Amino acid sequence: MTRRLPLAVWLVLAAACAWVAAHARYTADMSAFLPDAATPLQRLLVAELREGVTSRLILIGIEGAPAERLAAVSRALVRRLEGRPNFAYLANGEARLAAAERDFLFANRYLLSPGIDAQRFEPAALAAALERGYQALASPAGPLVRRTLPADPTGEFLRLGAAFEAEARPATVAGVWMSRDERTALALVQTAAPGFDLDAQQANLALIEEAFAAARTEAGAETAVLRLTGPAVFAVNSRDTIRGDVERLSVLAAALVAGLLLAVFRSAAVVAAAFVPVATGILAGIAAVALGFGAVHGITLGFGVTLIGEAVDYAIYFFGQRREGEPPERALAGIWPTLRLGTIVSVASFCAMLFSGFPGLAQLGAFSVVGLVAALATTRWVLPAFAGRAVAPPRGEAIARVLLRWPLSAKARLAALLLVTGAAALVVARHQPIWDDDLARLNPIGAAEQALDERLRAALGAPDARWLLVVAAPSEEQALEACEALEAPLAGLVAAKALAGFDSPARYLPSRRTQLARRDALPDAARLREHLRQVVASSPFRPGLFEPFVRDVVAAKAAPPLDRARLRGTAFGLKVDSALVQRDGRWYAFLPLRGVQDPALVAARVAAPGAGDVTLLDLRVESAALLGAYRERALALWGLGLGLIVAALFLHLRSAARVLHVIAPIAAAVAATLAILLAAGTKLTLFHLVAALLVVGVGSNYALFFEREPPDEAERRATAFAVVVCAATTILVFALLAGSHVPVLRMMGSTVAIGVTLSLAFSAFIARSSGAGRPVC
Amino acid sequence: MLTRLACATLLIAGATPALPAEPPLTLDRLMAELAGRGPGTVRFTEVKSSALLKAPIESSGTLSYAAPARLEKHTRSPRDERLVADRDTVVIERAARKERLELRLADYPAVRASIESIRGTLAGDLAALRRHYRVELEGTWPDWRLHLLPSDPELAELVQKVLIGGSGARVRRIEILEASGDRSVMTIAKDGD
Numbered sequence A: 001m002t003r004r005l006p007l008a009v010w011l012v013l014a015a016a017c018a019w020v021a022a023h024a025r026y027t028a029d030m031s032a033f034l035p036d037a038a039t040p041l042q043r044l045l046v047a048e049l050r051e052g053v054t055s056r057l058i059l060i061g062i063e064g065a066p067a068e069r070l071a072a073v074s075r076a077l078v079r080r081l082e083g084r085p086n087f088a089y090l091a092n093g094e095a096r097l098a099a100a101e102r103d104f105l106f107a108n109r110y111l112l113s114p115g116i117d118a119q120r121f122e123p124a125a126l127a128a129a130l131e132r133g134y135q136a137l138a139s140p141a142g143p144l145v146r147r148t149l150p151a152d153p154t155g156e157f158l159r160l161g162a163a164f165e166a167e168a169r170p171a172t173v174a175g176v177w178m179s180r181d182e183r184t185a186l187a188l189v190q191t192a193a194p195g196f197d198l199d200a201q202q203a204n205l206a207l208i209e210e211a212f213a214a215a216r217t218e219a220g221a222e223t224a225v226l227r228l229t230g231p232a233v234f235a236v237n238s239r240d241t242i243r244g245d246v247e248r249l250s251v252l253a254a255a256l257v258a259g260l261l262l263a264v265f266r267s268a269a270v271v272a273a274a275f276v277p278v279a280t281g282i283l284a285g286i287a288a289v290a291l292g293f294g295a296v297h298g299i300t301l302g303f304g305v306t307l308i309g310e311a312v313d314y315a316i317y318f319f320g321q322r323r324e325g326e327p328p329e330r331a332l333a334g335i336w337p338t339l340r341l342g343t344i345v346s347v348a349s350f351c352a353m354l355f356s357g358f359p360g361l362a363q364l365g366a367f368s369v370v371g372l373v374a375a376l377a378t379t380r381w382v383l384p385a386f387a388g389r390a391v392a393p394p395r396g397e398a399i400a401r402v403l404l405r406w407p408l409s410a411k412a413r414l415a416a417l418l419l420v421t422g423a424a425a426l427v428v429a430r431h432q433p434i435w436d437d438d439l440a441r442l443n444p445i446g447a448a449e450q451a452l453d454e455r456l457r458a459a460l461g462a463p464d465a466r467w468l469l470v471v472a473a474p475s476e477e478q479a480l481e482a483c484e485a486l487e488a489p490l491a492g493l494v495a496a497k498a499l500a501g502f503d504s505p506a507r508y509l510p511s512r513r514t515q516l517a518r519r520d521a522l523p524d525a526a527r528l529r530e531h532l533r534q535v536v537a538s539s540p541f542r543p544g545l546f547e548p549f550v551r552d553v554v555a556a557k558a559a560p561p562l563d564r565a566r567l568r569g570t571a572f573g574l575k576v577d578s579a580l581v582q583r584d585g586r587w588y589a590f591l592p593l594r595g596v597q598d599p600a601l602v603a604a605r606v607a608a609p610g611a612g613d614v615t616l617l618d619l620r621v622e623s624a625a626l627l628g629a630y631r632e633r634a635l636a637l638w639g640l641g642l643g644l645i646v647a648a649l650f651l652h653l654r655s656a657a658r659v660l661h662v663i664a665p666i667a668a669a670v671a672a673t674l675a676i677l678l679a680a681g682t683k684l685t686l687f688h689l690v691a692a693l694l695v696v697g698v699g700s701n702y703a704l705f706f707e708r709e710p711p712d713e714a715e716r717r718a719t720a721f722a723v724v725v726c727a728a729t730t731i732l733v734f735a736l737l738a739g740s741h742v743p744v745l746r747m748m749g750s751t752v753a754i755g756v757t758l759s760l761a762f763s764a765f766i767a768r769s770s771g772a773g774r775p776v777c
Numbered sequence B: 001m002l003t004r005l006a007c008a009t010l011l012i013a014g015a016t017p018a019l020p021a022e023p024p025l026t027l028d029r030l031m032a033e034l035a036g037r038g039p040g041t042v043r044f045t046e047v048k049s050s051a052l053l054k055a056p057i058e059s060s061g062t063l064s065y066a067a068p069a070r071l072e073k074h075t076r077s078p079r080d081e082r083l084v085a086d087r088d089t090v091v092i093e094r095a096a097r098k099e100r101l102e103l104r105l106a107d108y109p110a111v112r113a114s115i116e117s118i119r120g121t122l123a124g125d126l127a128a129l130r131r132h133y134r135v136e137l138e139g140t141w142p143d144w145r146l147h148l149l150p151s152d153p154e155l156a157e158l159v160q161k162v163l164i165g166g167s168g169a170r171v172r173r174i175e176i177l178e179a180s181g182d183r184s185v186m187t188i189a190k191d192g193d
Helices: A004-022 A040-051 A067-081 A095-107 A123-138 A142-146 A156-165 A198-218 A231-265 A268-293 A298-321 A328-354 A359-381 A383-387 A396-403 A410-430 A447-459 A476-495 A512-521 A525-536 A547-558 A571-579 A599-606 A619-653 A656-679 A686-707 A713-737 A743-765 B002-018 B027-036 B109-123 B126-132
Strands: A025-027 A057-063 A087-091 A171-173 A176-178 A184-191 A225-229 A295-297 A467-473 A580-583 A586-594 A613-618 B040-049 B057-066 B070-077 B081-086 B089-094 B099-104 B133-140 B143-150 B159-167 B170-178 B183-188
Touching: A004 A268, A004 A359, A025 A231, A025 A298, A040 A580, A040 A619, A057 A067, A057 A198, A057 A231, A057 A447, A067 A087, A067 A171, A067 A176, A067 A184, A067 A198, A087 A571, A095 A156, A095 A571, A123 A142, A123 A525, A123 B057, A142 B109, A184 A198, A184 A447, A198 A225, A198 A231, A225 A231, A225 A447, A231 A268, A231 A298, A231 A447, A231 A713, A231 A743, A268 A295, A268 A298, A268 A359, A268 A383, A295 A298, A295 A359, A298 A328, A298 A359, A298 A383, A298 A686, A298 A713, A298 A743, A328 A359, A328 A383, A328 A619, A328 A686, A359 A383, A359 A686, A396 A713, A410 A656, A410 A743, A467 A476, A467 A599, A476 A512, A476 A580, A476 A586, A476 A599, A476 A613, A525 A547, A571 A580, A571 A586, A599 A613, A613 A619, A619 A656, A619 A686, A656 A686, A656 A743, A686 A713, A686 A743, A713 A743, B027 B109, B027 B126, B027 B133, B057 B109, B070 B109, B081 B109, B109 B126, B109 B143, B109 B159, B109 B170, B126 B133, B126 B143
Parallel strands: A025 A295
Antiparallel strands: A057 A184, A057 A225, A087 A184, A171 A176, A176 A184, A467 A586, A467 A613, A580 A586, B040 B057, B040 B183, B057 B070, B070 B081, B081 B089, B089 B099, B133 B143, B143 B159, B159 B170, B170 B183
16 A cells, blocks of 8 residues: 555656657757857857857768769759758859859949949049950950940949959869869758757758759769768757667666676566666656756766666665565665765755756756656655565675775775875866867767868868957947948958958948948939940940940939848858847847958957947857856856755764765765876866766765664675675766767766776775774774 | 772772871861870960950960960950969959959859860860860861850850861961850961961
8 A cells, every 4th residue: 555656656757757758859959068148249159159050051062973973963952952941042153053143243233332432423434444344355354344344334243243252162163163172062051940950950951862862863973972061960960879879878788787787686676676766767857858948958868878877776775785574665764864865965966057057057957856856766665666575695795805894094094085185186286288178079970070071161162260350239230330330441451461351241231321322322314324425435335335334323223222131042141141140139240350360450450449349259269268168167066066065965964074984085086087087188078077076976875875884794795785786887887878979978978987986996995884993894 | 880889999998098197087086186285385366356346356465275274365465464264263464454353264154165165175175175065076187177066055145156277286266256246266376486
């Protein structure tokens, strides 16, 4: 009766959790592990990383066939993707596609060209323009101007085109972009969905792959292969990698732990019972995260594996310390206070993560806290129903002999541990640099994928995105006006060779003010005809030739100013969308700078009055600063977690000496682990800190069990035995995790495996003997 | 009768291989000859006539080619201007005005049409020519004519035809007929002239 009610409650809850977990949405967006509340500028950068236009770019490489075939595949592929709402922009170098840009520039040349002012259409200026036009026509560039000269004698289109050409773009073979070695046909798509929308991106990738398969057949290039890269590709692949890894490792870890338990307890019932709290904890954790956060991160699932290592301990303590014939409730009562305290300590450490404000860490915290509490509750109220009569075979003697026989006095051992802690802390403190500032290292993508990304990016001539001017303004119009105000100082910097070049959204979308000024500068038809009449007669051109010019100027004078919507579907639209964004009610314009030689001079010139709110950003420094700020907060949280742990220990043990006894081995273990990692050449990341918290959580259980004053030698041996089995399962699980493909899981795996091993050794090292004052063993 | 016909056949058959020292003119052989010439510089004069202009424009200068894909057209009169095409980019410089324009051929079919036809011919690169044109050959070794007819519709909107005349491994005349009716005729002087 007493067992049936909790069992029923547990069944219902577990089923509900399983249902939620099965219907949860899963993500692998690494930016969830980025801080979201640093400076406004950093917030802007992170938001851009998550959903900006760059996050929507997919780079396409087609390889494995002769260049001509690759080009045919590229054309067929783009044709198949064209017109789909999934893709906002497609480019593979085909002139057919660039025609949209050319038409746009030509049609809007009188609103876009910086050369437009009232002087431009006076007879003297027109005469000079016609002479230039004639020389151009006579020159090798003749064919360039032949078509446009009658409608554009002042050469506005050519001027705009040349500015657009100045950027590095890939070479073309057979009309499509191709790498220098002609082995890779290149293309670019911008998705409509933001980069972090993984389900949409996965569908987009599937669409591209499907179109490619058809294009390959159509072009008769069956050997051609498709290579995709870009933030969305990485995110989708990482999700698959993480999911695959987590599934594989979970199964493997569960099997190995089960095998180990079977070998130790020689009872299938014990093994089955041991997994009840584990499974409940994992399901509850996933369900809590799914309900609380909307989506479950892949890394959080990875934590499910680690929970196997920790929650299985509850059952091991129970069976390990249960005496022959003892009713399960009584056996449980014996270890319950220690179990509960151990869980409270772990929960305290994870609470720091839960309230961190970092979405990724908060998930890990929530998962662990809920998972552990659920596992503990299951142990307390459900496990006895599964316990049967099983106990551990009497095997503790050998372990106790090895582990608990130390020649030193208790005091000397404590002192030795403090010495180890100090020495390790010294190693950590003196090691420089301690921290890894490379954001890329957290990415669960492999070196091969990264190399492919770099290769395609270089081949596509993606600009070196290191220096950026950020203009902030209250409105889009003001942001564009500020960009225009920067044009002159930046051109001066280019002339002074402080800068190789720059780009500005105002080039493609001038401010309304500028557009209206240009429009006002255009003459009316009668005036323009009169001016032309004066100059054409004495020119080499036939009379009446420039009637298309008059027609276009008249049309431009009546046209509405350009807005963002008119740029959609062109490369300019892509540029403006990525370089002019609204966030938190403010407008930001980004002006990428190329080849910055003199940052100080650039910063000084752009800060000149009238330029508005302008910041020069070095993205390399900024992202390092971002990580630094993030880490400082993480360290503060870590400190908070430790404080909570000490407080919890004090509340329960009510003795400084006892608290010290629990903390000393854990502190030594954590310090020594970090020292070992640093000495091995690892630079520390946030995830090492998370792993260290895990070590504290798991290791404190060992310390707590060893710290208990056992009533007799048998109990002491049973404790040693249970703790060793617990540690063995934990080390096993985390060592497995250290072999993961996902760097974050690998880091945590190795850190916890080392840390737990040391925790076990150090906890045993200062374990209390049975009965006060008695010599050890 | 029969014998006479047989004799005639024999005569023709026997005479053919003995007659020319050179093999018959085929596209492949001509291209091989042109390709065998290697790098070099020749002088040219060019006459451009355009519907835009009251009178044709005459110019002259030098034309250089270097494998695999570099073509330089250096106009010296009436103004000093240089066009250097290498692979898929072209740089146009006007010394007097200190102007420099760098273009990608793919973006400017009009420029590409003339450059690819001249470069492809000088390089003897049939594949390159065929990328943009249907190539037809007529004439004899001492006086051959290549007709280049744009194969893609985009190019055909600009260029009606490119006619290249030559003798042996030498190109003598390049005539570009634009779709607009404009025409340019480039005459190449003999080496060393």
